[in-house]
Amino acid sequence: MGRGEAPLPGAGLAVEAHGLVKQFGNRRGLDGVDLEVPAGAFLSVFGPNGAGKTTLLRMLALLSRPTRGSLRLLGVDALEDADALRSRVGLISHTSMLYGDLTARENLEFFSSLYGAPDRARIDELLRLVELDHRRNDCVRTFSRGMQQRLSIARALINDPELVLLDEPYSGLDPHAAELFDGLIARVRAGRTFIMVSHDLDRGFELCTHALILARGQVVVCAEKEQVDASAFKDLYRATVGMGVA
Amino acid sequence: MKRSDASRRPSGFSQFRALLMKDIRQELRTREMLTSMVVYALLVLTIYGAALSQVADGLQVVSFAGGLLWALIVFTSLLGLNRSFSHEIESGCLEGILLAPVDRSVIFLAKATSNLLFLAVVEFIVIPLFFLFFLSGADVAATTPMIVLPLAVGTVGVAGVGTLLSTIAIDTRGRDVLLAILFIPVIFPLLYACVSATTTAFLGVEGTFGAYWTSCALAAAYDVIMIAAAWGLYEFVLDA
Numbered sequence: 001m002g003r004g005e006a007p008l009p010g011a012g013l014a015v016e017a018h019g020l021v022k023q024f025g026n027r028r029g030l031d032g033v034d035l036e037v038p039a040g041a042f043l044s045v046f047g048p049n050g051a052g053k054t055t056l057l058r059m060l061a062l063l064s065r066p067t068r069g070s071l072r073l074l075g076v077d078a079l080e081d082a083d084a085l086r087s088r089v090g091l092i093s094h095t096s097m098l099y100g101d102l103t104a105r106e107n108l109e110f111f112s113s114l115y116g117a118p119d120r121a122r123i124d125e126l127l128r129l130v131e132l133d134h135r136r137n138d139c140v141r142t143f144s145r146g147m148q149q150r151l152s153i154a155r156a157l158i159n160d161p162e163l164v165l166l167d168e169p170y171s172g173l174d175p176h177a178a179e180l181f182d183g184l185i186a187r188v189r190a191g192r193t194f195i196m197v198s199h200d201l202d203r204g205f206e207l208c209t210h211a212l213i214l215a216r217g218q219v220v221v222c223a224e225k226e227q228v229d230a231s232a233f234k235d236l237y238r239a240t241v242g243m244g245v246a
Numbered sequence: 247m248k249r250s251d252a253s254r255r256p257s258g259f260s261q262f263r264a265l266l267m268k269d270i271r272q273e274l275r276t277r278e279m280l281t282s283m284v285v286y287a288l289l290v291l292t293i294y295g296a297a298l299s300q301v302a303d304g305l306q307v308v309s310f311a312g313g314l315l316w317a318l319i320v321f322t323s324l325l326g327l328n329r330s331f332s333h334e335i336e337s338g339c340l341e342g343i344l345l346a347p348v349d350r351s352v353i354f355l356a357k358a359t360s361n362l363l364f365l366a367v368v369e370f371i372v373i374p375l376f377f378l379f380f381l382s383g384a385d386v387a388a389t390t391p392m393i394v395l396p397l398a399v400g401t402v403g404v405a406g407v408g409t410l411l412s413t414i415a416i417d418t419r420g421r422d423v424l425l426a427i428l429f430i431p432v433i434f435p436l437l438y439a440c441v442s443a444t445t446t447a448f449l450g451v452e453g454t455f456g457a458y459w460t461s462c463a464l465a466a467a468y469d470v471i472m473i474a475a476a477w478g479l480y481e482f483v484l485d486a
Binding site: 061062064065083091093097098099110114115148159 | 256261264265268276333336338339342343345346347349485
């Protein structure tokens with residue numbers, strides 16, 4: 001499945017969330033979020049700073065539990081059986097989640113061993129995919145930001161996840177590295193559901209099949225891209241951002 | 247890219263081994279933790295030496311060597327514990343580990359074990375130097391080798407409790423200070439028992455070995471209780 005193609009037919013919902021609330025003291029990070037993402041879709045999540053985007057993504061990555069609400073990922077209750085889901089979810093963040101003093105190969109072997117016995121063939125395949133095969137034995141500390149981000153894609157795919165989450169993946173990337181990153185995402189889109197949090201409206205909207213705007217912890221709009229007018233969506237986004245800190 | 251076979255859930259032991267080997271490999275490559283701890287310990291030994299050289303020759307260093315030794319161990323370990331999570335938080339690596347289906351208690355065990363190993367290595371270097379600096383000319387009792395037991399029990403407790411407390415301090419501002427503030431009061435019972443047992447072994451006075459064994463038993467009980475509590479609380483601490 002290539003970039004921008006339709007969701008997997010008949011594959012059900014990858015994400016099914018109802019009434020998600022996340023309370024931080026007196027503040028609500030999420031305030032009753034309802035969300036349904038079809039399997040195979042690419043959902044881009046937009047919103048101003050503090051809107052709850054990262055809170056939502058951390059919840060979907062099983063790094064945080066909701067205060068209230070229900071969450072099903074890939075057909076499994078995420079609140080009841082998070083451990084079973086962890087091997088089916090991957091996260092690419094603006095931090096690389098890589099050890100600078102380990103080599104590219106050692107990093108992938110380490111993360112692979114947390115999901116099962118290290119699969120050396122898969123590690124080689126991933127290193128070739130992200131075009132870092134020639135730097136496999138170099139410490140990650142010596143890599144450029146773009147190379148680290150490419151390697152973090154390999155890390156996130158080490159467990160062959162069905163649901164891939166991206167948290168501001170373009171942060172700190174130059175335009176060329178961002179293009180390379182887009183190309184890589186397109187190559188690994190097949191059979192996976194992607195959810196990306198981004199401030200880059202143009203790039204995020206181009207990549208997605210579904211788009212969502214979050215503000216003040218609530219869903220402002222969530223729609224299939226084909227059913228929304230791009231310029232109207234962008235205007236709505238700008239108006240939402242204009243609301244200030246959510 | 248083709249989908250591979252579904253991931254298999256690895257055993258807790260293989261995850262423990264992977265986490266431990268990763269820490270050891272990193273430390274062997276950077277030597278950050280070991281170097282800083284050994285240098286700090288040598289500095290403290292030098293200061294002890296300078297201070298003690300000012301007092302009378304007849305001073306019985308043996309009578310307070312247990313306290314000196316444990317002060318050296320505790321403050322050196324504090325330095326190491328502060329650094330033990332530095333690699334994990336540097337590029338969000340801890341989140342990378344938490345994304346995987348790893349039981350949180352396995353993460354605790356692996357980190358506590360690596361801290362224990364590094365502390366043991368530092369003690370292996372520093373304790374002979376301590377003897378050389380302060381006890382080479384002193385009248386040391388034949389029971390001195392018995393310090394090994396309180397040292398072992400104490401180091402296990404320091405590594406276990408220190409791992410939990412350094413995890414609590416990870417996401418805080420001024421975590422170095424916070425760790426020290428939490429660490430010293432929490433390990434005080436262990437420290438008291440270990441200093442008492444070590445001093446008894448150094449002095450080797452007849453009839454005091456009941457106190458030695460009682461202190462060692464108290465320290466061991468502290469280890470069991472605190473490490474079991476840390477094991478149980480670790481998931482809550484990481485998810486908080």
